[in-house]
Amino acid sequence: MAVSVALVEAPAVAVTPMSYWRTVGWRLSRDRATLLAGGVLMLIVLSAVLAPWLAPYDPSAGSIRLRLAEVGAPGHVLGTDEQGRDMLSRLLWGGRMTLVAGLTPVLVALVLGAGLGVAAGYVGGITNTLIMRTMDIFYAFPAVLLAIAISGALGPGLANTLISLSIVFVPRVVRVAESATVQVKGLEYIAAARASGAGVRAIVRHHLLANVLGPILVFASTQVSLSIILAAGLSFLGLGVTPPAAEWGLMLNTLRQSIYVNAIVPALPGLAIFVTSMAFNLLSDGLRDAMEIRG
Amino acid sequence: MSRPLLEARGLRKHFPLHGGVLQRTRAWVRAVDDVSFEVAPGETLGIVGESGCGKSTLARLILRLVEPEAGVLRFDGEDVRAASPSRMKRLRRDMQLVFQDPYASLNPRLTIEDAIAFSLLVHGTPRREARERARAILGRVGLDPGLHGRRYAHELSGGQRQRVNIARALVLDPRLLVLDEPVSALDKSVQAQVLNLLRDLKAERALTYVFISHDLNVIEYVSDRVLVMYLGEVVETGTAEALAQSPKHPYTQALFASAPSMDPDRRMDRLPIAGDPPNAIDPPSGCRFRTRCPFAMPRCAEVPPPWVPVGATHEVACYLYQAEPASVA
Numbered sequence: 001m002a003v004s005v006a007l008v009e010a011p012a013v014a015v016t017p018m019s020y021w022r023t024v025g026w027r028l029s030r031d032r033a034t035l036l037a038g039g040v041l042m043l044i045v046l047s048a049v050l051a052p053w054l055a056p057y058d059p060s061a062g063s064i065r066l067r068l069a070e071v072g073a074p075g076h077v078l079g080t081d082e083q084g085r086d087m088l089s090r091l092l093w094g095g096r097m098t099l100v101a102g103l104t105p106v107l108v109a110l111v112l113g114a115g116l117g118v119a120a121g122y123v124g125g126i127t128n129t130l131i132m133r134t135m136d137i138f139y140a141f142p143a144v145l146l147a148i149a150i151s152g153a154l155g156p157g158l159a160n161t162l163i164s165l166s167i168v169f170v171p172r173v174v175r176v177a178e179s180a181t182v183q184v185k186g187l188e189y190i191a192a193a194r195a196s197g198a199g200v201r202a203i204v205r206h207h208l209l210a211n212v213l214g215p216i217l218v219f220a221s222t223q224v225s226l227s228i229i230l231a232a233g234l235s236f237l238g239l240g241v242t243p244p245a246a247e248w249g250l251m252l253n254t255l256r257q258s259i260y261v262n263a264i265v266p267a268l269p270g271l272a273i274f275v276t277s278m279a280f281n282l283l284s285d286g287l288r289d290a291m292e293i294r295g
Numbered sequence: 296m297s298r299p300l301l302e303a304r305g306l307r308k309h310f311p312l313h314g315g316v317l318q319r320t321r322a323w324v325r326a327v328d329d330v331s332f333e334v335a336p337g338e339t340l341g342i343v344g345e346s347g348c349g350k351s352t353l354a355r356l357i358l359r360l361v362e363p364e365a366g367v368l369r370f371d372g373e374d375v376r377a378a379s380p381s382r383m384k385r386l387r388r389d390m391q392l393v394f395q396d397p398y399a400s401l402n403p404r405l406t407i408e409d410a411i412a413f414s415l416l417v418h419g420t421p422r423r424e425a426r427e428r429a430r431a432i433l434g435r436v437g438l439d440p441g442l443h444g445r446r447y448a449h450e451l452s453g454g455q456r457q458r459v460n461i462a463r464a465l466v467l468d469p470r471l472l473v474l475d476e477p478v479s480a481l482d483k484s485v486q487a488q489v490l491n492l493l494r495d496l497k498a499e500r501a502l503t504y505v506f507i508s509h510d511l512n513v514i515e516y517v518s519d520r521v522l523v524m525y526l527g528e529v530v531e532t533g534t535a536e537a538l539a540q541s542p543k544h545p546y547t548q549a550l551f552a553s554a555p556s557m558d559p560d561r562r563m564d565r566l567p568i569a570g571d572p573p574n575a576i577d578p579p580s581g582c583r584f585r586t587r588c589p590f591a592m593p594r595c596a597e598v599p600p601p602w603v604p605v606g607a608t609h610e611v612a613c614y615l616y617q618a619e620p621a622s623v624a
Contacts, residue, residue: 188400196414197387210404
């Protein structure tokens with residue numbers, strides 16, 4: 001392994017150790033659970049992206065005559081919902097919504113939260129107090145309650161869901177980013193960089209971010225599953241995506257009355273949420289293990 | 296004596312301690328209090344003292360990594376504290392620091408080569424040249440650039456890491472190297488190798504060292520002159536031989552008494568000091584050592600003792616010595 005790497009990168013040197021990211025990739029490639037989770041996730045994302053081409057029916061066109069068809073019914077592999085709409089098509093289209101509603105807030109929180117957290121941690125003093133105490137205000141509310149309150153105030157709709165969930169996740173990322181920054185900032189290699197005459201920008205770029213982004217990324221990836229569940233939950237409560245759009249949480253809500261008629265079909269969106277958030281959790285676990293620096 | 300390369304006059308740093316709901320300043324940790332010294336070009340000044348006596352803070356004050364509150368700091372005659380940011384950046388090339396902890400002092404995400412080259416890049420050296428010089432200096436400190444250059448810090452041993460630290464400090468061609476406990480984290484055999492490397496480098500590059508350590512044997516081995524620190528203050532200064540042969544301050548005597556000596560003839564019968572140093576937050580009045588001093592007198596608590604010359608280049612701050620140096624025994 002190492003020898004072949006050496007041949008590619010530096011022919012003059014006999015043995016070149018693997019670069020950090022190559023090591024991470026190598027570790028991931030030997031972690032079966034993470035690979036499986038990654039594979040499942042890839043399938044889910046692909047099917048969501050390709051929904052317009054994969055879905056056999058229009059997700060919002062139904063036929064009252066075919067309401068609540070069983071799984072395996074002719075023409076409808078996964079049955080139909082309470083309005084006779086094809087479940088497979090709705091699950092495929094719904095995945096798009098759920099993934100967007102789950103991933104976007106975390107991405108927004110990652111950018112904003114990392115920026116604010118690193119600034120608070122590195123600058124310290126008043127800046128730190130201002131940023132961190134503001135975050136504490138948001139942190140004082142339980143995540144679900146905060147999301148419901150903001151969504152309720154803003155009104156239903158995908159955009160408002162994204163805003164309210166971003167507000168939920170930014171403070172969490174800020175906290176992790178800040179504590180990681182404070183910890184790294186106190187290490188001697190940062191002092192050494194200062195002693196060599198490096199400015200704040202060079203230090204943050206070359207010494208701080210590389211050591212802080214790892215833990216922040218891993219933390220953010222653990223939040224994706226929660227975000228998906230919260231997004232679905234908001235839709236379930238009627239605060240998220242509005243009907244007739246397909247979204248897993250919303251589907252769960254509208255199908256819930258049919259659970260005594262047909263128990264399996266209403267469970268399908270729930271299963272989809274479960275598998276997706278599980279896959280994200282397993283992936284972030286594997287990522288954390290692989291990115292660890294071992295001495 | 297020619298003009299000193301480094302001159303400190305009355306350096307002081309007190310760290311505020313915050314407490315309470317409003318985070319008001321409750322107390323001050325008097326880490327470094329009124330410390331003065333000079334380092335001549337080519338000299339090695341040893342600074343010795345127990346842990347917590349302000350040695351590391353002093354190292355950081357010299358490099359202005361921590362801003363001094365009061366005092367004068369001159370490098371080659373230039374006022375360091377008054378230097379503009381751009382001038383300071385230039386000055387940093389001339390003064391470098393080697394850190395104590397070989398683990399925390401290297402960025403785990405950078406290869407050894409990149410960690411060393413970074414200092415050069417900061418000062419505008421082209422990338423290729425910086426890398427070449429980094430590899431060259433790695434070779435000089437006894438590491439194989441081909442074997443170790445592309446490795447990460449955690450893949451090296453403690454001694455190898457400390458060599459990297461030294462290489463990183465030297466790559467800027469400094470004139471003054473401040474070494475903050477450079478060998479304390481290493482085991483004895485590696486200590487000797489690193490100390491010899493430092494000695495060779497000093498001769499080869501006409502370096503001046505400020506060498507900080509709690510280990511008297513190490514200090515005695517490397518230093519020309521020694522500064523003994525206690526609770527943020529200097530209590531005695533003199534040549535390494537003078538101090539080793541006739542330490543004057545009771546604290547210095549106690550330090551020598553508690554240091555394991557290799558030479559049976561030099562073992563002292565005096566009691567090593569007992570207990571821990573008092574808190575630097577609220578140091579004792581007068582002479583700070585009086586609470587542990589076997590010779591403490593009433594007036595030690597009143598006014599801090601003045602400096603008394605007890606030899607040509609030997610001074611001590613203690614009431615036991617008046618105009619005439621008297622024996623303690």
